[in-house]
Structures are given as structure tokens and as C-alpha cells.
Amino acid sequence: MKAVNPDGTVPDPMPPTAWTTYLATDSVDATLKAVTDAGGTVVMGAQNVMDLGRMAIITAPTGTVVGLWQAGTFDGAGIVNEHGALIWNELNTGDTCGAADLLRGRPPSPRRAHADARRRGVHRVQGRRALDRGG
Numbered sequence: 001m002k003a004v005n006p007d008g009t010v011p012d013p014m015p016p017t018a019w020t021t022y023l024a025t026d027s028v029d030a031t032l033k034a035v036t037d038a039g040g041t042v043v044m045g046a047q048n049v050m051d052l053g054r055m056a057i058i059t060a061p062t063g064t065v066v067g068l069w070q071a072g073t074f075d076g077a078g079i080v081n082e083h084g085a086l087i088w089n090e091l092n093t094g095d096t097c098g099a100a101d102l103l104r105g106r107p108p109s110p111r112r113a114h115a116d117a118r119r120r121g122v123h124r125v126q127g128r129r130a131l132d133r134g135g
Contacts, residue, residue, distance in 0.1 A: 020057065021089045022067035024076060028054045031068050035060065038102055048072075060102050062095040 005011055025031040028046045036042065039061040046056045052074040057067050069076060079085040093099050 020065070020067045022055065022069040022076070025068050025070055028056050028068050028070040032056055032058065035102065040102065049074075060099060062093045062098045062102070064091060064093055064099060 032042055032046060035058045041059045042056065043059055043065065044055075044057040046054055046068075048054055049072075051072050053072040054070040055067060057065065059065050077086050081087050091099055
């Protein structure tokens, strides 16, 4: 198997081999709208994955590439924090506040970024830990 562009041509240069982190969402379509409204781009539009769920891939305004997953019959990772299973996802960005805003579903706020950059803490999305800017 090899990578191809939507028009069937081979990418030049070829994209690097990489893992993709998928973030859960209740609605891929609503999240895609929020991402584009915030200045992000859709790399791969929403598509059904049989009855398992719905997926898309975006580039956030911060430059972060991430997948979106709307569960159908498959919720996602069933085993985590065990030997050989997923234990860590990390976002390296120069715009932590912008990334946190996007995870909260609101447009990034440049006016807030400077003040927030001095704070440390845990960001939550729908009551769950989403982004840790620990010390």
C-alpha cells in the first residue's frame, strides 16, 4: 500500500510515517464547523467507518494535526495505561492557550493568551481532563 492524493497522484514529497491521535467528539460535523470557524482546516472531511463511527482529520490553527472520532459501535481505546497499550498523548505547540480554546470548542483568543500562558493548571472538556500544563 502507498499514500496517494485524492486525485490518485503520489504525494511529493511523501508524508512522514506517523501515528494519529483521535479526539472523541459527540458530533464530527459540529466539531469540523468549530475548527474552521476558529481558523483551522479540514485535512480529511467527515466519513463513516462502517457502523463503527465517524471520523475526520483536521489541522488546528495552532498547526496541530489531529483526528476526530464520533463513536458508533466502537467507542475507541478499550485498554489504556497497561503494558503495550496507549499510555500517553502529548501536544507540542507554541500556542497552548489556542490549543486549549479549540479543545473547549471556542475560537482562540489572542488577548487571553498572554495572561493564560503564566497560569498553570488542568484544562477540562466536558468535565474530563483534556490538557495539562503542569509545572
